[in-house]
Structures are given as C-alpha cells and as structure tokens.
Amino acid sequence: MKQVILSLLAVFLVVSVAFAADDIYPEYKGEPVTLTMWAWTSNEDYSIREFEKVYPNIKVQWENFGVHYTKAQTAIAAGEGLPDVLMIEYTFAPEFMELGAFVPINQWLPEEKFVKLFGEPALNWCALDGKIYGTPQDSGAIALFYRKDIFEKYGLTVPQTWTEFAEQARKLRQADPNLNFATVPLGWALWWIGQIWEAGGKVFDYKDGKWYIDFTNPVAEKVFNFWGELIDEGTIKIEQWWSPDWYNSLNVGKTAAVIIGCWFAEWLRYNAPESEGLWRVTIPPQWDPANPHNGMIGGSGFYVTTHSKNPEAAAIFVMWLNSHPESLKCLHKYSNLPVMVSTRYAEVLDEVAGPDKFFGGQNIVETLWEAHKLVDTAYVALPIQTNVDQALGLLLQDYVDGKIKKFADILPMWEEAVVKAMKEFGYDNVVVGELP
Amino acid sequence: MIRTRRGRSVFKAYLFLAPFLVLFVFVVVYPIIFGVRLSLYGQRGARMWYVGFSNYRTILGDPRFWEAFKIPLFLLLVQVPLMIFLAILIAFVYERMPRGRAAFYRFIHYLPYTIPAIVAGIVWSYIFSDSMSPLRPLLDLLGFVGVRILNREHVPLVLLVIIFWEFTGYTAFVVFSALLAVPREYAEQAQIDGATFWQTAFFIKLPLVRGVITMLFIFNAIGALQVFNEPWMLGALVVLPPNYTPAMYIYNSAFAYGRFTYATAMGLVLACITFLISLYVLRMASRQLLARGW
Amino acid sequence: MVLASLYFIFPFYWLVVSITKNTSQLFQKSIAPGVPNYFLENVRMVLGYENGVFYHWLRNSFFYATAGALVGVFIAALAGFAFRRYEFYGKRLLFLLILGFAMVPGYATTLPLFMIFKSLRFIDTPWAILFPSFVNVFGVYLMVTYWNQVPQELFDAAEIDGASDFLVFFRIGFPGIATGFVTLALLAFVGVWNNFFLPLVMLNSRARMPLILGITTITDPQGFPVYNLTLTASFFTILPLLVIFVVFQRFFRPQLYAGLH
Numbered sequence: 003m004k005q006v007i008l009s010l011l012a013v014f015l016v017v018s019v020a021f022a023a024d025d026i027y028p029e030y031k032g033e034p035v036t037l038t039m040w041a042w043t044s045n046e047d048y049s050i051r052e053f054e055k056v057y058p059n060i061k062v063q064w065e066n067f068g069v070h071y072t073k074a075q076t077a078i079a080a081g082e083g084l085p086d087v088l089m090i091e092y093t094f095a096p097e098f099m100e101l102g103a104f105v106p107i108n109q110w111l112p113e114e115k116f117v118k119l120f121g122e123p124a125l126n127w128c129a130l131d132g133k134i135y136g137t138p139q140d141s142g143a144i145a146l147f148y149r150k151d152i153f154e155k156y157g158l159t160v161p162q163t164w165t166e167f168a169e170q171a172r173k174l175r176q177a178d179p180n181l182n183f184a185t186v187p188l189g190w191a192l193w194w195i196g197q198i199w200e201a202g203g204k205v206f207d208y209k210d211g212k213w214y215i216d217f218t219n220p221v222a223e224k225v226f227n228f229w230g231e232l233i234d235e236g237t238i239k240i241e242q243w244w245s246p247d248w249y250n251s252l253n254v255g256k257t258a259a260v261i262i263g264c265w266f267a268e269w270l271r272y273n274a275p276e277s278e279g280l281w282r283v284t285i286p287p288q289w290d291p292a293n294p295h296n297g298m299i300g301g302s303g304f305y306v307t308t309h310s311k312n313p314e315a316a317a318i319f320v321m322w323l324n325s326h327p328e329s330l331k332c333l334h335k336y337s338n339l340p341v342m343v344s345t346r347y348a349e350v351l352d353e354v355a356g357p358d359k360f361f362g363g364q365n366i367v368e369t370l371w372e373a374h375k376l377v378d379t380a381y382v383a384l385p386i387q388t389n390v391d392q393a394l395g396l397l398l399q400d401y402v403d404g405k406i407k408k409f410a411d412i413l414p415m416w417e418e419a420v421v422k423a424m425k426e427f428g429y430d431n432v433v434v435g436e437l438p
Numbered sequence: 439m440i441r442t443r444r445g446r447s448v449f450k451a452y453l454f455l456a457p458f459l460v461l462f463v464f465v466v467v468y469p470i471i472f473g474v475r476l477s478l479y480g481q482r483g484a485r486m487w488y489v490g491f492s493n494y495r496t497i498l499g500d501p502r503f504w505e506a507f508k509i510p511l512f513l514l515l516v517q518v519p520l521m522i523f524l525a526i527l528i529a530f531v532y533e534r535m536p537r538g539r540a541a542f543y544r545f546i547h548y549l550p551y552t553i554p555a556i557v558a559g560i561v562w563s564y565i566f567s568d569s570m571s572p573l574r575p576l577l578d579l580l581g582f583v584g585v586r587i588l589n590r591e592h593v594p595l596v597l598l599v600i601i602f603w604e605f606t607g608y609t610a611f612v613v614f615s616a617l618l619a620v621p622r623e624y625a626e627q628a629q630i631d632g633a634t635f636w637q638t639a640f641f642i643k644l645p646l647v648r649g650v651i652t653m654l655f656i657f658n659a660i661g662a663l664q665v666f667n668e669p670w671m672l673g674a675l676v677v678l679p680p681n682y683t684p685a686m687y688i689y690n691s692a693f694a695y696g697r698f699t700y701a702t703a704m705g706l707v708l709a710c711i712t713f714l715i716s717l718y719v720l721r722m723a724s725r726q727l728l729a730r731g732w
Numbered sequence: 733m734v735l736a737s738l739y740f741i742f743p744f745y746w747l748v749v750s751i752t753k754n755t756s757q758l759f760q761k762s763i764a765p766g767v768p769n770y771f772l773e774n775v776r777m778v779l780g781y782e783n784g785v786f787y788h789w790l791r792n793s794f795f796y797a798t799a800g801a802l803v804g805v806f807i808a809a810l811a812g813f814a815f816r817r818y819e820f821y822g823k824r825l826l827f828l829l830i831l832g833f834a835m836v837p838g839y840a841t842t843l844p845l846f847m848i849f850k851s852l853r854f855i856d857t858p859w860a861i862l863f864p865s866f867v868n869v870f871g872v873y874l875m876v877t878y879w880n881q882v883p884q885e886l887f888d889a890a891e892i893d894g895a896s897d898f899l900v901f902f903r904i905g906f907p908g909i910a911t912g913f914v915t916l917a918l919l920a921f922v923g924v925w926n927n928f929f930l931p932l933v934m935l936n937s938r939a940r941m942p943l944i945l946g947i948t949t950i951t952d953p954q955g956f957p958v959y960n961l962t963l964t965a966s967f968f969t970i971l972p973l974l975v976i977f978v979v980f981q982r983f984f985r986p987q988l989y990a991g992l993h
Contacts, residue, residue: 042951043954044955045953063937065936065937067938068951068955072932073932073933075698076843078696079483080843080847083850083936085936100482100483102482102484102485103483140954189677242675244674245563245675246563246567246569246570246759247569247675249759250567250570250761251569253755254759256569268953268954269952272755273755274756275756276754276757277756336953337953338953339953339954386695388694388695389695392679398677399677403589403590427695450818451817451819451820451823454813454814458807458808458810458867459811461866466833469841469844469845472848473836473840473843473844476843541981544981544984545977546740549741549744550740550744551919552922552970552973552974553743553744554926554928554969555926557962557963557966557970560963561743561746564746569761570759572742606740608919611919614984616877616881618911619882619912649876650877653870656873657873660835666839688839692839701839701840704840705837706840709833709840723873724827724828727815727827727873727877728815
C-alpha cells in the first residue's frame with residue numbers, strides 16, 4: 003500500500019514539477035525556529051533571505067569558520083555542539099555518516115523526491131543504507147581548463163581523447179621543456195579517483211552493509227598506466243597543487259592546461275586575475291568518444307546533524323537551499339557556484355548562462371553544464387577519506403623522492419595501505435578485490 | 439612559635455597561589471584527569487566503550503608513534519641548546535650596545551614572534567618555493583643549480599631555519615630582561631679587576647640568571663617534543679607523514695581520524711616521556727629556584 | 733649583526749611588499765612592491781569585507797589579549813611570589829607537578845576541555861577563551877626567577893617594619909619585577925592574540941571571533957583563500973603587536989633595585 007502511495011506520489015511530483023513547482027517543498031507547521039549552519043562558501047545569505055520570505059517561521063543563522071572539520075570532529079566526539087546544518091564535501095560525507103553526525107531526513111525528503119530533485123547519482127553522496135542525510139549543493143564535474151594563448155602559440159589542439167592529450171603533452175614538452183602541458187597533483191586522492199571515475203570506473207564502493215575495495219581493476223589500471231607512462235618519461239610532472247609554485251605556474255603561464263572540477267573557474271578569477279581572457283574551458287578528454295563519461299573532483303553537500311533540535315525545519319531548508327530556482331540563482335549570481343547537481347538547474351540555466359569576460363567571452367556555464375551531464379555514475383567514498391588521501395600523498399612523495407621507480411606500481415601499494423587502514427578502524431565488513 | 443609561624447606562612451603561600459591553582463585545576467588538571475578516564479575508552483563518533491588499558495597497549499606496539507620522535511630528539515639535541523646559546527650571546531650584545539641601537543635590534547628580533555603561524559607558513563613556503571625563492575640565486579651560486587629546495591630530506595634543516603627565526607629573538611628578549619635585574623656593581627667590580635666584557639658576561643652575570651636559562655631549557659624542551667606548527671606549515675610544499683612528529687600524530691588522530699581517546703592516551707604518554715627526559719633539568723631547576731624550600 | 737638582521741626581517745619585509753600586490757603579482761618572482769600598486773584596494777577589500785567585520789574581530793582580539801595577558805601574568809606574579817617568599821608544605825612537589833601537567837599537549841585534552849566548557853555553557857562565550865588564557869605556566873616559572881632577583885634584604889626590612897604581605901607584594905616587590913611583568917605581559921599578549929586553535933574549537937559565531945581566526949575566513953566566494961587579502965589582513969593583525977612593543981620599550985632599562993647592594 004505504501005509503495006502504491008509512494009509511486010502515485012512520484013507520478014504526482016513529475017506532473018507537479020512541470021506546472022506547480024513550489025508544491026514540492028513541504029509546508030512548515032512547527033514552532034518558529036532559528037537554525038544554525040556552518041558553511042565556508044561566503045554568500046549563502048542571499049539564498050537564506052529568499053528562504054525566510056517563503057518560510058517566515060524558520061530563520062537561519064549562517065556562520066563561516068573556513069573548513070570546519072576540526073570543529074565538527076570535536077563536537078561529534080563530545081556528543082553535542084554541531085549546528086543544525088553542516089557543509090561537508092561529498093567525499094567526506096560517508097565518514098561523517100559513519101561517525102553518527104547526521105540524522106536521516108527521509109521523512110521530509112523521501113527518496114523519490116530526492117531523485118527527482120537531485121538525480122540518482124547524488125544519492126551516493128547524501129545517503130547511506132537508504133537513509134538520506136542532506137542535499138548536494140555544487141558539482142565537481144571535471145573539465146579541462148586551458149590557456150588559449152599557449153595552445154595557439156605552440157599549435158596545440160584541444161584534446162578530445164586521452165590519446166590526443168598524450169600527443170599534445172609530448173608535443174609541448176618537446177617544443178619548450180620549460181612549459182608544462184598539464185601537471186598532476188602530489189597527493190589529493192580526490193583528483194586521482196576523479197580520473198578513474200571519469201573513465202567510468204571506481205576503486206571502492208558500498209553495498210548492502212559491505213565496503214568493497216578494488217584498486218587494481220582494469221579501468222583503474224588503465225588510468226594509472228596512462229599517467230604512469232607520461233610521468234615516468236617526464237612528459238607530465240607531479241606538482242604540489244595549491245603550493246606557491248603552483249600559483250606561480252598558473253599566473254605566469256607555465257602550465258597550459260588544468261584538469262579539475264568545474265568550480266575552478268571561480269578560483270582562477272580570484273587567484274590568477276591577470277590571466278583574464280586567456281583561459282577557455284571544455285569537457286575533459288575521453289577514453290571512448292562514442293560513449294562519453296565524466297567524474298567529479300570535489301563538490302559539497304549540506305547535511306542535517308544529529309544535534310539538530312529541529313530536523314524538520316533543517317530538512318526543509320537544505321532541500322530548498324539546494325534546489326529552489328531562487329536559491330540556485332542567488333548562489334550562481336553571488337558566488338558563481340556550479341550548483342548544477344539539482345535537476346531544477348535547467349530552469350535557471352538560461353538566466354545564469356552568458357558570455358564570460360574572464361574566459362574571453364565563452365559561455366562557460368553551458369560547457370560546464372554539458373560536463374556535468376556526463377556524470378552519470380557515482381560511488382560511495384570510503385568512511386576514512388583522510389587516510390585514503392594521506393596514503394596516496396606519501397606514495398607519490400616517495401615516487402618524487404625516487405624511492406618508487408615505476409609510477410603505476412603505486413596503485414597496488416595504495417590499495418594495501420587503504421585496506422590496512424580500514425582494518426585499523428575496525429571495519430570487518432570489507433571485501434577486497436571486487437566491486438559490487 | 440616556629441610551628442605557628444610556619445603554619446601562617448603555609449596559609450599565606452597558598453593564599454597567593456590560590457588564584458593560579460584554582461584556574462590551573464579548572465582548565466588543565468581537571469581536563470587531564472577527564473582525559474585519563476577517556477583514554478580507557480574506545481571511541482567512534484560519540485559512541486564510547488570501555489577498553490581498559492587497550493589504548494596504551496596499542497601505543498606500545500604502534501611504530502608510527504615511536505617513529506615520530508626522531509624530529510623532536512633532533513630538535514632537543516641540536517636546536518634547543520644552540521638557540522639558547524645564541525640567544526644568550528644576543529642578549530649580551532644588547533647590553534653592550536648603545537640603548538637606542540639595542541632597542542632597534544630587539545625590535546627586529548622580536549618581529550618574527552609576532553607573525554602568526556598561518557602567515558609564517560605562507561611566507562616561508564614562498565621563500566622555499568622552487569620557482570620564486572629569493573634564495574635561488576644564492577643556491578645556484580653555491581652550485582646547487584636545479585636542485586629542489588624542499589624535499590623530505592631537507593625538512594629537518596628547514597625546520598631549524600624557521601624555529602631559529604621564530605624564537606631566537608624571543609628567547610634573547612627573556613634573557614635580556616632578566617639581565618636587567620643583575621646589580622651593576624658585580625660587573626663593574628669584575629671589570630675593574632681586569633675581566634673583559636665577555637668574561638664578565640659568562641662568568642659573573644650568566645650564573646646570576648641561570649634560573650631563567652634553566653627555565654628556558656625546560657620550556658624549549660617541551661616545545662621541541664611537542665613541535666607541530668613548523669612541520670605543519672611545510673605541508674604546503676612537501677608531503678610529510680601524518681606522524682612526522684608526535685604532536686602531528688596526536689592532532690591527526692584526534693581531528694582528522696576522529697580517534698580522540700587514542701589521541702588523548704598518546705598525549706599522556708608523550709607527557710610522561712617529556713617529564714622523564716626533563717627530570718634531571720627539572721630537579722636542577724627546583725634546586726636553583728627554590729633555594730629555601732623543601 | 734646586520735646580515736643576521738636580514739634573516740629576521742626578510743619574511744616581514746616580504747609581507748609588507750605583498751600587501752601592495754594582487755594575486756597575480758604576488759605569485760611572481762619579485763620582491764619589489766607591486767606595479768601597479770594594489771595596497772589601497774587590498775586595504776579597502778579587507779576593511780570592507782562583510783560590512784567591516786574586521787573591526788569587530790580587532791576589538792575582540794584586543795579584549796581577549798588584554799584581559800588574558802594582564803590577568804594571567806598578575807596571577808602568575810602572585811604564584812611566583814608565593815614560591816619565592818614562603819616555605820610551605822608541598823612546595824617542591826607543587827613546583828614539579830605544575831610543570832608536569834603542563835607537559836600534556838593541548839591537542840590531547842581539547843575534547844575533555846570542550847566537554848567541560850560545554851556543560852558549563854562556556855562554549856561560544858568569551859570565557860572559553862579567557863579562562864585558558866589566565867593560566868600562564870611559563871609565566872609562573874619566569875616570575876619565580878624574577879622574584880628571586882629581588883634582594884632578600886628588601887623583604888627582611890619590610891618585615892621588620894611590620895608591613896603586611898600584600899603590602900610587601902605591591903609596594904616593595906612589584907616595582908622590583910616590573911620589567912619581568914612587562915616582558916611577560918607582552919609575550920602573553922602576543923600568545924593570546926595569535927592563538928588560533930582555541931577560538932576555532934570553542935567559538936561558534938563569527939561576531940565573537942578574534943582577528944587571527946577571522947582573517948582565515950576572508951576567502952573567495954567558494955571558500956578558497958585569496959592570498960593578497962589574507963596577507964593584508966595579517967599585516968593589520970601584526971601591526972598592533974609591533975606598536976605595543978615599541979610603546980613598552982621604555983620599560984626595558986636597568987632595574988630599580990639593581991644598584992642596591
């Protein structure tokens with residue numbers, strides 16, 4: 003009976019989205035309440051103002067502490083002190099879910115409605131074991147950012163496939179050994195997993211109460227062998243991203259292209275202001291152009307915490323914040339956040355898209371939207387993301403220091419370190435060597 | 439008579455000590471006792487369960503904890519004595535200089551201490567960056583053309599550079615302020631007897647401020663064993679293991695892995711080790727400073 | 733000495749130069765001021781950030797650091813006096829115990845402290861910053877050494893005159909440790925001013941943040957640091973510390989009692 007009602011509801015929602023969009027959001031009948039929220043993005047206030055107009059009984063107090071994981075970890079262990087709504091990167095969300103930081107909100111945001119509003123893959127970043135804890139805000143869909151001036155100067159073409167990517171990289175290395183076609187980060191597991199994801203693969207997953215780890219599957223090996231060859235031969239350099247050297251290389255035009263999440267557009271605007279007009283964006287190179295794919299690097303969601311005294315209001319808020327066109331418009335307008343995860347983004351696309359001066363007049367919103375639509379798979383990150391990340395960083399530093407000779411050898415070592423860490427954290431429900 | 443006087447004196451002593459002791463118990467001792475209890479628990483998120491001494495047994499067999507002591511020991515044996523020696527020299531130089539000039543140098547040497555760690559991290563990571571380092575021309579001149587400035591092997595050396603920069607002036611400043619209280623006649627008498635400035639400095643004045651020097655040793659030793667900020671800031675340039683120092687391992691365990699009770703247990707073990715290492719100096723300090731106590 | 737000074741001053745010089753640059757200029761190989769000069773724009777951006785929240789943070793920092801340093805050093809002076817002046821049961825043990833407890837690294841006891849403060853409702857109040865700042869262990873030990881430098885004759889003379897202990901402390905002793913007091917207060921002020929971790933964990937609202945925490949939240953709209961702004965804000969965070977140091981320099985002269993023997 004419940005199933006029937008739910009599917010009827012789903013049908014109703016499909017219909018209602020079309021002509022009565024605002025019926026999606028439940029009415030708030032509770033007591034007037036003030037919610038607290040921690041988020042490091044700096045313009046959530048505009049959306050909050052719109053929200054408070056629609057829900058006068060729910061006020062939202064937003065606080066910004068930068069990346070607040072230290073604070074959050076302390077409050078979680080203490081059993082109190084989290085705000086009602088907490089911003090967390092998708093890759094760290096399972097860790098916080100496993101720590102018991104979040105409370106399920108299915109009651110107010112059932113799965114059908116979530117999928118309707120945010121799409122199926124997003125469930126993997128916001129839910130575990132069928133319990134939905136929050137909503138996704140921005141997309142980390144991978145894009146290729148490149149310097150048009152360097153490409154033109156050296157006669158490079160924008161690579162459509164990874165084979166072309168390798169060709170162009172070698173070509174530039176030969177033309178001018180001081181320039182990098184692109185660099186890869188020293189560490190930053192997100193990036194490397196993003197590459198495997200972009201190839202349509204994964205290295206871990208979760209299903210029916212079991213964690214699956216398999217780093218040495220054919221897709222992951224293909225990706226690591228590809229980069230390994232370029233790195234071993236010196237075509238591609240490993241660089242500490244976000245370091246002063248990296249900032250320097252992007253500001254003086256030593257690097258021709260960057261493969262990274264689509265939020266990077268805004269980063270460039272702020273951190274390489276004098277390269278205005280020189281950058282362009284395109285979807286990342288493909289392994290099989292006939293069957294294009296994409297993955298993500300980064301992106302964050304807003305989750306309702308177990309310490310919230312009013313999860314109902316918080317649930318309504320996160321639902322509205324990350325899917326209502328008014329809010330999406332604000333987030334776009336004031337923060338240039340790629341809030342493309344919500345399916346309702348389509349409703350605001352025309353309004354927010356347009357030529358972008360920094361990108362030489364390119365309509366980057368459309369390109370990034372195209373890149374995001376190619377993200378049609380997703381998987382659950384392991385609940386020990388920090389350890390996954392640190393393990394890779396150490397191995398890559400070993401490679402840079404000459405302690406590891408062949409780059410591709412890193413993959414099985416990384417798996418070993420991750421499996422060991424899972425055991426150390428007391429997970430005995432780990433399946434190694436296969437994926438569901 | 440003696441007994442009541444002593445009794446009164448005990449009462450008065452604790453009266454003067456009371457504000458400090460009350461606060462100390464409140465924000466230091468009580469949390470530590472609380473921490474001792476927590477260290478007997480396993481923990482994941484807010485869930486805790488009693489495990490007895492299991493955390494301590496794990497620490498004994500956790501190579502990552504013990505490996506972390508390499509850097510602190512290096513600092514303890516090299517950085518601490520060297521820096522205190524330099525600071526003493528600088529403090530005497532302040533004394534010797536005309537007052538205006540001394541004030542100027544004090545200001546310059548004090549500068550680094552005011553620069554907060556997050557800012558120092560940005561500045562030093564610029565100075566040690568391969569593409570922009572102002573040291574590059576110097577290094578090229580010395581024949582290190584194309585050598586990467588920062589790899590993992592160089593880190594201990596770089597730590598010395600940063601720590602000396604940060605704390606030498608501070609230490610000199612503390613020594614200097616103690617020297618100010620040394621009666622001038624001592625030095626004048628010695629100099630009339632034919633001693634040079636440096637002889638007077640090291641054989642007459644230094645022994646008079648040895649209490650301060652001992653204290654500086656102890657607090658610098660604690661600082662060395664708990665070193666955190668400096669290796670942490672180099673993390674922007676080179677990947678260091680999460681257990682590069684004991685304090686980094688404790689920080690990571692608590693705030694990155696969410697294993698607070700294990701981190702607390704490690705913190706207590708670290709404190710015991712610090713205490714044992716500094717016990718000799720501590721006893722010396724209590725003899726020097728509490729000449730009349732028991 | 734001049735060459736060594738370069739080592740001490742260069743990072744600060746770099747900071748000063750950096751605040752005249754935009755990000756692109758900042759990350760280029762140059763240690764000269766930015767051309768064109770972005771100093772005024774940087775300052776405007778920092779001071780105008782979120783309607784001048786910078787001034788709020790500045791005020792908070794002054795409050796936390798002044799109260800924390802003065803109270804902390806005063807309490808330490810009282811404790812140091814006790815160690816210097818009296819013989820009492822447990823003196824040596826106490827002396828060692830205080831140091832022993834101070835050897836437990838702060839990161840290991842953050843959670844218990846947080847839980848204690850939580851149950852006292854101190855979280856997100858100034859007390860959560862002030863109480864820990866009042867405890868200055870280094871200050872206590874340094875105070876003992878400063879008190880030791882006050883000649884015994886002074887205390888003896890005061891005792892014969894029948895002065896009460898508090899009178900001895902304030903009238904006779906205090907001038908003797910004035911230099912030490914100022915030294916410690918200066919160092920403690922900087923310590924509280926630059927304490928990042930405690931307020932990060934204990935405070936929950938932006939309006940109560942001290943500068944050092946606030947400046948790390950001056951970011952681009954997506955939360956990435958914008959270094960020219962971070963550095964400009966840092967410069968203005970450090971500036972008060974330098975001014976205070978210069979102002980108090982005049983206390984650093986040979987001491988009142990130094991010629992008494």
